[in-house]
Amino acid sequence: MRAPRRVGTGTNQEAVRRHNLGTVLRHVHRSGQLSRAELTRRMGLNRSTIAALTGELETLGITERTGPAQEPGERQGAGRPSTGVRLAETGPYVIAVDLTVDHATVARVGLGGRIQQRAHATTAGLAEAWQVGAAVATLIRQVVADAAPAAPLVGIGIAVPGLVRRSDGLIRLAPNLEWHDVSFSSVVLAALGVDIPIVVANDADLGALAEHERGAGVGIDDLVYISGQVGVGAGIIAGGHPLEGVGGYAGEIGHLRFDPSGRPCHCGSVGCWETAVGGHAIAEAIGCSAEKVAQLPEHLMALTSAPPELRLIGSDIGRGLASIVNAFNPQLVVLGGYFSSLFPLVRDDIMSGLSGAAMTATVESVTVSLPCLGDDSVLLGAAEAALEPLLVDPVGSVGAALLDVPARLAG
Amino acid sequence: MRAPRRVGTGTNQEAVRRHNLGTVLRHVHRSGQLSRAELTRRMGLNRSTIAALTGELETLGITERTGPAQEPGERQGAGRPSTGVRLAETGPYVIAVDLTVDHATVARVGLGGRIQQRAHATTAGLAEAWQVGAAVATLIRQVVADAAPAAPLVGIGIAVPGLVRRSDGLIRLAPNLEWHDVSFSSVVLAALGVDIPIVVANDADLGALAEHERGAGVGIDDLVYISGQVGVGAGIIAGGHPLEGVGGYAGEIGHLRFDPSGRPCHCGSVGCWETAVGGHAIAEAIGCSAEKVAQLPEHLMALTSAPPELRLIGSDIGRGLASIVNAFNPQLVVLGGYFSSLFPLVRDDIMSGLSGAAMTATVESVTVSLPCLGDDSVLLGAAEAALEPLLVDPVGSVGAALLDVPARLAG
DNA sequence: ACGTTTTAGTTGTTCGGGACAACGAATCAG
DNA sequence: CTGATTCGTTGTCCCGAACAACTAAAACGT
Known part of the structure; x- marks a missing residue:
């Protein structure tokens, strides 16, 4: 659920109207189509208020009303069926x-x-x-x-x-x-x-946002989206809001310290997680040339089983996820980018690496999954x-x- | 700045009143004493609205009005001086x-x-x-x-x-x-x-909250409070709100992976940061017996300079902070618990460990400081x-x- | 010293918007 | 076909924030 992060300022009545109008639209945006009755239930406002708000959205050309005739046979419960609200075809x-x-x-x-x-x-x-x-x-x-x-x-x-x-x-x-x-x-x-x-x-931040709004993380207010392109990053939703950090750089989990005896990283440090599970490490493990790192998912798809080198990397992914899970305590970890292609191959290694290294309390509330939006998350x-x-x-x-x-x- | 995290529900007018009343009280709570004029400026509401709100707080016995006579000589600017609002002596x-x-x-x-x-x-x-x-x-x-x-x-x-x-x-x-x-x-x-x-x-979560509200982190919306008691934990404020995680366990940065060739940790994993910079590691470094770990700050205070073993731990603290800074991108890191006593001794080692291992973008916006509330943060x-x-x-x-x-x- | 200017408190009024009640409409159950 | 239920619509009410007018209290200028 999204919520305004208003600051220490007061709320005047036009702000209320704006907020309510925006919230109605957010519900329609999320659900695609829903009834006015459903809106009154979800928002806790009066019927007549919802009517006024949806009316305003109609005159703005954002939504349109659907006849109360929904799918026939779907009728449940007595009473007059509620008018539907859906997004206008030529809306914003x-x-x-x-x-x-x-x-x-x-x-x-x-x-x-x-x-x-x-x-x-x-x-x-x-x-x-x-x-x-x-x-x-x-x-x-x-x-x-x-x-x-x-x-x-x-x-x-x-x-x-x-x-x-x-x-x-x-x-x-x-x-x-x-x-x-x-x-x-x-x-x-x-x-x-x-x-x-x-x-x-x-x-990664945008991938997290999309999966939270309309993907694997709908209704989940604490999730981490791991992005594997060539580098490794994460987008984090915490308490339903993106975790940004002062500058907006939060989630650079590719550069968590992973193994001080590991390889030097382009960031200037040594043994970052990215040096162990980044695109180049994986390309090396499956014998893919360095120039083709960008096509890693295709190469991974071609594999039917994981070579031992890849399984080791799977364990390292799990151990790195353990740190992330301990730090953020998410309910869901979504593996995006090339990790999507990798996950089916080394799932067991990832999961055992994770549960072996994370704390009981944090690991027992987390699920690891693939993105629901495929390659379109970002x-x-x-x-x-x-x-x-x-x-x-x-x-x-x-x-x-x-x-x-x-x-x-x-x- | 605090802000409500209202969910997808609508806002009715009693909610507005509640919010405005709470926000006035929050300002008084933070500032201790301030004028009604200042409140109108900060909240963007009308004079008369602020008058009504402060009046309601008075009748509730929470605040009281101070005569416009503030400290004499402090008078700046022309115009009628504003009535002050301060917390009632026998308030909640x-x-x-x-x-x-x-x-x-x-x-x-x-x-x-x-x-x-x-x-x-x-x-x-x-x-x-x-x-x-x-x-x-x-x-x-x-x-x-x-x-x-x-x-x-x-x-x-x-x-x-x-x-x-x-x-x-x-x-x-x-x-x-x-x-x-x-x-x-x-x-x-x-x-x-x-x-x-x-x-x-x-x-640690509460230490972070206090330092954010009335300590070193006032006005800073992204900070990390590191707590060193015997174990190591962190409280995180992100975007002005506590970072909790689904279960509330977020911030367990004592169990970030730090050195896989390190010692086993009580959590079941190996080489957690806590095994390198936790109370027991530090006690060992300064030759303090294991039973006296709880009195670590006193033992650290007694030192005038840091022995080499302690300086090594200082570097490790810095390198661990680098991971934290990369993950959360805070504007401020507050070192609480025994880290407060440690910081003056090994400041240079911590800072060089940090800047050597964190990314430029994240490290350049962060400050490391001591708590402003002393031992009372938590x-x-x-x-x-x-x-x-x-x-x-x-x-x-x-x-x-x-x-x-x-x-x-x-x- | 006195008027001017500036800023704030107070009071009464206006106005926006959500709540509420009343009524009609649409559907289901019997 | 009738009653029950639920919803849309309309008109009214009421809360609360904004606004304007007036008064109060200070600084500033001459």
């Missing part, structure tokens, strides 16, 4: 971008997490950030071309494998892209020639992040949104 | 209990974190929880004897060095007390013969935890509080 949407080491995925995503259109391109040859920015802008134009002109574009969300400063979205360091201090949001906006809200964040997380302002202030967000998008971005 | 209070390995400290603490009376006793000979509970009850009676009968007792907060289950306050495991699955809250309430709100929590944290309901719903909390306490607990 966002652009989500998932940037990885060697390719970019861009999608137009509506409320409810519905991917309306997607595009994909390699970025293998592009070293400079402006080149990647231009490629992303092209993909965005493709994806937006068929959008309804009346539908408002609320913002852009971009997932990046690296350390992103929370205050301004600056990419401080993306080791596997070899970027330092890149303001990628400015690059993309300049390439598009518009100025709209844009949020850049770490891929992409959908970027969409969620971009949609967030809409769920906080629907009126303001729609008012500030960009209209007539296909035409405006055509140039 | 709580009982705070700090339980350590060999002694118990109990205090009567008023709003604003003012310790009104305290008592102290050794628990060295007491093995069973009910014995400790009886000792604590006796201390509570002492501390409460002189309280004003009109002052309401809101609740009890107890800090325990161990794993405490969040849902019900059960002590799952307190290794250095040798307790397993003890419902200490029931024990204390039974010994007192009353039934009032009582909260049990981990000592005790005041217990008080804060017990006061929390009062700051969420002043009316309800005062209504449910116990009156005429000295007489009622006399038996």
Whole structure:
């Protein structure tokens, strides 16, 4: 469950209205379709209040009402059936971008997490950030071309494998892209020639967000999403909220100390967990060449059983997870990136490494699972992040949104 | 800054009033004394609204108004001076209990974190929880004897060095007390013969809370409080809120993997950080006998310079902190417990261990400091935890509080 | 010393928005 | 077909925050 993190300031009545309107929309966003009666139950507000709120969302063009005729035969209980609320077809949407080491995925995503259109391109040859920015802008134009002109574009969300400063979205360091201090949001906006809200964040953090909102972690307020791209990172949801840290760099669990007698790490330290279970270590274990680390999942999929070297790495994954579980006490650990492909192969090794090294109290409340959103966790997380302002202030967000998008971005 | 973590439910207008009233009280609680003008500035509400809210707190007997005559000579700026709001002398209070390995400290603490009376006793000979509970009850009676009968007792907060289950306050495991699955809250309430709100929590978590509210971490929303009693634990404030984890066990950083070739740990794993920097390791390094581990701070204070063995441990502390800083990206690390005594001796070793092993981005935004509340961090944290309901719903909390306490607990 | 300016407390009024009650509508159970 | 149940709609009420007007208390300027 999401909740506002309002600070020590007071609440006036317009804030109440905004909050209630946003909460209604958040419920619809999460459930896709639900009845007004269900909304009154969940929000604890009066029927008439819910009616007013849903009415306002309708006039904003965000939702529409469905006739009380739901699936026939589904009727349970007596009484007049409740009017349904669902997301409007031409409602607000966002652009989500998932940037990885060697390719970019861009999608137009509506409320409810519905991917309306997607595009994909390699970025293998592009070293400079402006080149990647231009490629992303092209993909965005493709994806937006068929959008309804009346539908408002609320913002852009971009997932990046690296350390992103929370205050301004600056990419401080993306080791596997070899970027330092890149303001990628400015690059993309300049390439598009518009100025709209844009949020850049770490891929693991966004993966965690998506799995929490509409994946394996729905209803779970404490979870860790482990991202394996080439480096290893984690996104953490604690108490239903993303754990960010002052700068936004929290969750860099690839650089937890794992074995001081291990290998030196690119971060300057020695024996980080990433040196034991990172992409390069795994590529080495399965005899995959260093240039193909980005295609690790495919190589892992091709295996039917795990070679001994890989099983050792599985144990090390488990032992590292033990530290994470002791530190964060999550209810769920989601293994994303190449760990998804690895998990079926070395599940037993991971689990025994975990339960052998973690404390009883923390390990007994945790489940390890695969992502429910497949490879789209991070992409959908970027969409969620971009949609967030809409769920906080629907009126303001729609008012500030960009209209007539296909035409405006055509140039 | 504290903020409500309201869930997906709607906000009705009584909730607004409750929230605003609680927020006013929270500000007074934090600042001790402040003007109504300051409140209007901080809360963004209208003058007249603040007047109504402070008026309600006065009629509840929680606060009182001070004449506009503040310290003479302190007058700055033109205009009519604002009426002050301060905590009432006989306002609500709580009982705070700090339980350590060999002694118990109990205090009567008023709003604003003012310790009104305290008592102290050794628990060295007491093995069973009910014995400790009886000792604590006796201390509570002492501390409460002189309280004003009109002052309401809101609740009890107890800090325990161990794993405490969040849902019900059960002590799952307190290794250095040798307790397993003890419902200490029931024990204390039974010994007192009353039934009032009582909260049990981990000592490090409460230390973090206190340092965040009124110690070294005021205004800092991301901090880690490291507790060194005999074991090593951490309390984490993330985004202004305590990081709890599903069960409430988050922050068990004593059992992060530190050196797989290290010693076996009582938790069942090998080479946990605690085996390198825990009380026993340090006692050994300074040639202090194992039975006197609980008096480690005194022994450390006696040292004027650090022996080489201790400096090595200092480096290990720094390297462990590096993992913590990478995982949580705090703005501040507060070294509590025996680490307070240790820090002046091996500061350079800790800091170089930290900056050598942590990532640039995370280490450059962190400060390492001593607690501002001395040995009372944990005790005041217990008080804060017990006061929390009062700051969420002043009316309800005062209504449910116990009156005429000295007489009622006399038996 | 006196008026001006600035800021705050107080009071009465306005207004927004959620609660509530009354009524009609839609469905199910018998 | 009737009663029960549940829900949408509408009008009213009421709480509480905002606002405006006035008064009070201080500093500042001449």
